[in-house]
Amino acid sequence: MQLVHLTDLHFGCENKTALAAAAKYVRDLKPDAVIVTGDISKDGLASELNDACEWIRGLEAPAMLTPGNHDVPYYEMWGRLFYPWDRIRTAQHGIQHQAWHTDQWSIVPVNTARAWQFRFNWAQGEISRGQTAIAGAELQRAKPGALRIVITHHPLDWPNDAPIKGVTRGGVRGLRQLADAGAELFLSGHLHFASARLFETRALAVTSGTLSQRVRHEPCAFTVIRRPDTDVIETEVVHIKNGVCESASVRQFHLNAPEEPGTPAEIRAQPVTQD
Numbered sequence: 001m002q003l004v005h006l007t008d009l010h011f012g013c014e015n016k017t018a019l020a021a022a023a024k025y026v027r028d029l030k031p032d033a034v035i036v037t038g039d040i041s042k043d044g045l046a047s048e049l050n051d052a053c054e055w056i057r058g059l060e061a062p063a064m065l066t067p068g069n070h071d072v073p074y075y076e077m078w079g080r081l082f083y084p085w086d087r088i089r090t091a092q093h094g095i096q097h098q099a100w101h102t103d104q105w106s107i108v109p110v111n112t113a114r115a116w117q118f119r120f121n122w123a124q125g126e127i128s129r130g131q132t133a134i135a136g137a138e139l140q141r142a143k144p145g146a147l148r149i150v151i152t153h154h155p156l157d158w159p160n161d162a163p164i165k166g167v168t169r170g171g172v173r174g175l176r177q178l179a180d181a182g183a184e185l186f187l188s189g190h191l192h193f194a195s196a197r198l199f200e201t202r203a204l205a206v207t208s209g210t211l212s213q214r215v216r217h218e219p220c221a222f223t224v225i226r227r228p229d230t231d232v233i234e235t236e237v238v239h240i241k242n243g244v245c246e247s248a249s250v251r252q253f254h255l256n257a258p259e260e261p262g263t264p265a266e267i268r269a270q271p272v273t274q275d
Helices: 016-029 046-057 077-082 086-091 129-139 171-180 265-269
Strands: 002-006 033-036 063-065 105-109 147-151 185-188 195-199 203-207 221-229 232-241 244-254
Touching: 002 016, 016 232, 016 244, 033 105, 046 063, 046 086, 105 129, 129 147, 129 171, 171 195, 171 203, 195 244, 203 232
Parallel strands: 002 033, 033 063, 105 147, 147 185, 185 203
Antiparallel strands: 002 221, 195 203, 221 232, 232 244
């Protein structure tokens, strides 16, 4: 099984060279699915959302999308209050956006973006107890042996080395409860930063880079997810430099490996890096 994880396309300030390279990579790879974790537009304009979804449909692979905080009418208070998701719902026709169950995977989307919040930085995410309960129940529908994946725009637990700081409200609680419900892989974006970390030893949390001009500390990037064995998840970070896709790292994470006291999680994860 091969999945391509894209995020933060930000049409409106997209990197056209990176998009062309990523599209060619996906068409050549022919993955089982493409997962896009939000912020496909810059300002939530209908033209940006339509162009982004047209690009996703053109990848010639089954695709799934969950929205991000930039996918609401960003500078239109009326739109943010009264019809925050209408435009992306119209644009995303033909792209999977509800729970997706196959023999190989169960992908459960959770919308962590909010049109507004009672805090200064409304762009940060939130997962409610209700959303967590619904997603947890959906995970129970997974077929035996299917990889159970939760996708959000915001990371539920922000990496300590992320280039921007923040907190997803209810995120750590939601991460634990969804892992308790059987989630094995969490995919997110928002940070414009590639990261893969084990949660305890039972689930892997992955964020991916951006395909926009808004890069942070690394070039445009995306992640390829593979499952070489039942309890093994492999991540390959692909950087795009001068219009060329280059493998930046490959790591393998062994879920549910025996935990030895005093052993760092990175060793239990058994990462394998190829430069």
